Amino acid sequence: MSKDYYKILGVEKGASPEQIKKAFRELAHKHHPDKSGGNEAKFKEINEAYQVLSNPQKRQQYDQFGSDFSQAGGGSQGFGGFANGFGGGAGNAGFNFEGDLGDIFGDLFGMGGGRRNRSAQQTGADIQIGLTISFHDAVFGTEKTFNLEKDQPCSHCKGNGAEPGSKIHTCATCHGSGRVTQNIGFGIGFANTCPTCHGEGKKAEKNCSVCHGRGVTKEQKTIKIKIPAGIDNGQSIRLTGEGQVAKNGSTGDLYVTVQVIADPNFVRQGYDIISQKEISFSQAALGDKIDIETIDGKVKLKIPEGTQSGKVFRLKGRGVSHVNGRGRGDQLVKVIVKTPSRLSKKEKQLFEELQKISQ
Numbered sequence: 531m532s533k534d535y536y537k538i539l540g541v542e543k544g545a546s547p548e549q550i551k552k553a554f555r556e557l558a559h560k561h562h563p564d565k566s567g568g569n570e571a572k573f574k575e576i577n578e579a580y581q582v583l584s585n586p587q588k589r590q591q592y593d594q595f596g597s598d599f600s601q602a603g604g605g606s607q608g609f610g611g612f613a614n615g616f617g618g619g620a621g622n623a624g625f626n627f628e629g630d631l632g633d634i635f636g637d638l639f640g641m642g643g644g645r646r647n648r649s650a651q652q653t654g655a656d657i658q659i660g661l662t663i664s665f666h667d668a669v670f671g672t673e674k675t676f677n678l679e680k681d682q683p684c685s686h687c688k689g690n691g692a693e694p695g696s697k698i699h700t701c702a703t704c705h706g707s708g709r710v711t712q713n714i715g716f717g718i719g720f721a722n723t724c725p726t727c728h729g730e731g732k733k734a735e736k737n738c739s740v741c742h743g744r745g746v747t748k749e750q751k752t753i754k755i756k757i758p759a760g761i762d763n764g765q766s767i768r769l770t771g772e773g774q775v776a777k778n779g780s781t782g783d784l785y786v787t788v789q790v791i792a793d794p795n796f797v798r799q800g801y802d803i804i805s806q807k808e809i810s811f812s813q814a815a816l817g818d819k820i821d822i823e824t825i826d827g828k829v830k831l832k833i834p835e836g837t838q839s840g841k842v843f844r845l846k847g848r849g850v851s852h853v854n855g856r857g858r859g860d861q862l863v864k865v866i867v868k869t870p871s872r873l874s875k876k877e878k879q880l881f882e883e884l885q886k887i888s889q
């Protein structure tokens with residue numbers, strides 16, 4: 531894509547502005563697309579060359595960086611050269627690449643290129659917060675109320691950012707278009723959101739004294755959220771439209787990520803709850819009916835004769851509610867047979883007798 535603008539216009543490198551102008555006029559006449567035998571592609575090329583060479587500053591840049599410039603068109607490596615050129619002052623550059631390169635640059639560098647015309651202030655942003663709940667609330671669901679400070683359209687200026695009664699002028703930087711052509715070096719520019727008016731195209735004579743021109747103010751809002759039964763640690767709930775409110779009233783969403791406090795007695799495993807229960811030697815050997823702590827309170831569990839330590843009993847329906855349907859998981863109770871560490875005289879006698887019998 532290397533282009534020799536001097537060659538295109540048919541002039542020497544040291545040509546005077548008059549010579550360049552003369553050459554351009556002659557060639558433009560000859561190739562004008564409206565004429566019979568005109569050539570649109572050729573005409574555009576001539577025009578492009580003239581835009582650069584007729585402007586002393588752009589001509590100088592072109593003369594100086596000509597080789598870099600031609601590399602830039604060659605491939606992705608060359609774009610690095612362009613990127614380095616960012617930060618150049620705003621102004622009308624020779625080329626208007628809004629339709630093509632603007633989009634490419636927009637994608638590559640995440641800048642508002644091409645036809646997109648949005649600024650952060652024009653769309654309500656999403657908010658992400660964390661909310662801590664108990665194990666019990668996660669199992670059964672709950673409703674929580676909390677305060678959140680977020681953007682609301684400013685009530686003083688009705689969101690337009692201007693002090694009531696003050697005039698609103700067309701933005702002097704972008705002349706009302708909301709876009710400026712950013713010079714990225716080498717006499718090439720592309721359209722971007724105006725930094726002065728943030729794409730609004732207008733600017734208040736006096737900024738609103740309450741929001742300082744932002745059009746939004748931070749306000750405390752009370753949020754009520756329904757936490758469904760069965761929600762698990764790390765899961766998020768989206769509250770549509772409860773995010774930041776932009777000055778034009780457009781809203782973002784609020785994402786609430788739930789953190790469940792660990793419980794000393796219960797561990798969640800999917801929709802089941804795991805717990806442990808110690809039983810005595812004799813309960814294990816002879817069997818018993820014992821109380822088990824569940825999330826619903828105490829329930830009875832039958833320990834059969836000869837229960838081994840480590841055996842798991844299932845309490846049906848004592849687990850966590852399924853978050854997207856009916857039914858609950860189970861509670862799995864692991865039984866640990868406790869070996870007595872200190873025996874009374876009587877106990878010792880009995881164990882000794884027991885030992886004689888079992889031998």
Ligand SMILES: [Zn+2]
Pocket residue numbers: 701702703704705706707708709724725726727728729730731732
């Ligand atoms: Zn502007």
Ligand SMILES: [Zn+2]
Pocket residue numbers: 684685686687688689690691692738739740741742743744745746
């Ligand atoms: Zn205001």
